[in-house]
Amino acid sequence: MGHLYYRLIDQSREFLHAAxxxxxxxxxxxxxxxxQHLASWTExxxxxxxxxxxxxxxxNIECCVSGTHxxxxxxxxxxxxxTVLPGLDCTFPGxxxxxxxxxxxxxPQDVMVFNKPVKTIHWNGSFQEAESPGEKFPVLVECEDGDCFPAHHVVLTVPLGFLKEHLDTFFQPPLPAEKAEAIRKMGFGTNNKVFLEFEEPFWEPDCEHIQxxxxxxxxxxxxxxxxxxxWVKKLIGFLVLPSFKSAHVLCGFIAGLESEFMETLSDEEVLLSLTRMLRRVTGNPQLPAPKSVLRSRWHSAPYSRGSYSYVAVGSTGDDIDLLAQPLPADREKAQLQVLFAGEATHRTFYSTTHGALLSGWREADRLIALLDPQAQLHGPRL
Incomplete structure (x- = not known):
């Protein structure tokens, strides 16, 4: 079945240049x-x-990969x-x-400010700062606690889920209609991980994943x-994580509305449901319950509201490029003010960390070229 499924997935990628x-x-x-295949099965x-x-x-696995329900x-x-980036996944130390x-x-030290949620980005304005009398700033970042930061340029990297939820209040003046429409049309869903720790493994020593x-x-x-x-039926299975000191851990994945529903449950409820599931699939009603559970809650996170983006029905890669375009659109009349980065702004690497990183470098290069047209930029990356 795996061969059939992945052949069909490969076929689904062949319509990019079709009429x-x-x-x-x-x-x-x-x-x-x-x-069509079912009609020819003889079993x-x-x-x-x-x-x-x-x-x-x-x-269901594909739903996790795409971050969709x-x-x-x-x-x-x-x-x-x-585009799938070649090579193995990388786990960062720490x-x-x-x-x-x-x-x-x-x-430099002390240039980062943390725990300052932003309420509104005011752009296309003329703002002043007490420390810079006489200088005008086109952008003002207003924080939820009332503090304000005037700026010449702002690079915005908030998740698409946050933009979707706060689209009507986060920008003043509002975004141009076509950029706002691109944000509404693009897809953004939830994929969560669930870690289960066991006293002793019930799986074979060479087992790598449980489907x-x-x-x-x-x-x-x-x-x-x-x-x-x-909801547990949407869970695709578990990866067996490498044993660390005597810790035996399974990592499960679950996407969509079922994943968002799981976020509303207590740890005890999740542990009970997954214990029942594991006892059923192993056929062992005496299987010891996991001793602890840890899970992500991407949909509940107020500054994420989901995991990552996908190209939804009704949208195309052009919407990704449109989201990535800086403001104002007409830079003949006004200087570059608000720049957009993050995974949802990379046309071929959306939904990934490397896509997010590359988009940040892209916008940094854009600013460098603005400030120093003679600068030696790295050029296109990947």
Whole structure:
């Protein structure tokens, strides 16, 4: 089933330069192809149901990869534009803080201000600062605590989910209509991790991942049982993390509305539900419960409101480029003021850390070129 599924996914990336996509979404394309394959299967009904259940798990995996509730929400035509960066995943020592610490090391002391949530970015204005009498600033960053920072340029890197939620209040004057529309059309969903720690592993020593397949599910059925009854069925399975000192940890992934529902539950409720699930899938009703649970809550985070972006039905890569364009749009009349970076502004690496990093370098280069047209820039990266 894996070979079939990944062949279909590869096919879904082939409509980028086609005159027209056969259906609007990746999900619809995959289901259409699966129905055609199903018609040629010769196994008994139970085997067919199991094969469909396995394909449903692969579809749930794709939801985690794309950060969406359903692949029916992901646009088919631009799906092939996303580019997979070659090489292995990188784990930073000390977590992502290790990356930002490395970047911060090159900056002077005391130039960073933390815990200052921004309420409004005022742009296309003429603001003054007490320390710079006579100088005018086109941008004023107003914080939630009332503090204000006048600036010549602002690089904005907030997640797309935050922009979607605060679009009507975060910019003054409001964003140009076409940029605001691009933000509304682009996709932004939730993919959470759930870590379970066990006293002793119940899996084999060479086991690397545990895939969970529910026999009563199918990619061709759109029934949506109540979330409280069925949220665990969206969990795709677990990665077995390398043992560290006597810690035995599984890392599960879950996307979409089920993932957002999980965020509303207590740790005890999540632990109980996943213990029941593991006892059922292992066939061992006496399987010891995990001793602890740790999980992300990206949708609940007020400054994220989800995990990362995708190209939704009704949008294209052009919307990503439109979001990435600085303000004001007409720089013949006014200087560069608000620059946009973050994963959702990178056309081929959206949803990734490297996309976010590259977009930041892109905007830094834009400012450097503005301030010093003769500067030797690094040029296009990747």
């Amino acid at each position: 027209e996509a056969p259906v609007p979404s990746v999900g619809e394309f995959l289901k259409k192809e699966i129905r 008994d009904e139970e085997t067919k149901k199991l094969k469909l259940a396995i394909l449903k798990n692969f579809l 359903s692949m029916d929400l992901v646009a088919l035509a631009p799906f092939g534009e996303y 977590g992502y803080q290790g990356l930002t610490n490395c970047i911060l090391a090159s900056l 969970v397949v529910w026999e009563d599910t199918s990619p061709l059925e759109d029934s949506a049982p109540p979330l409280q009854d069925a």
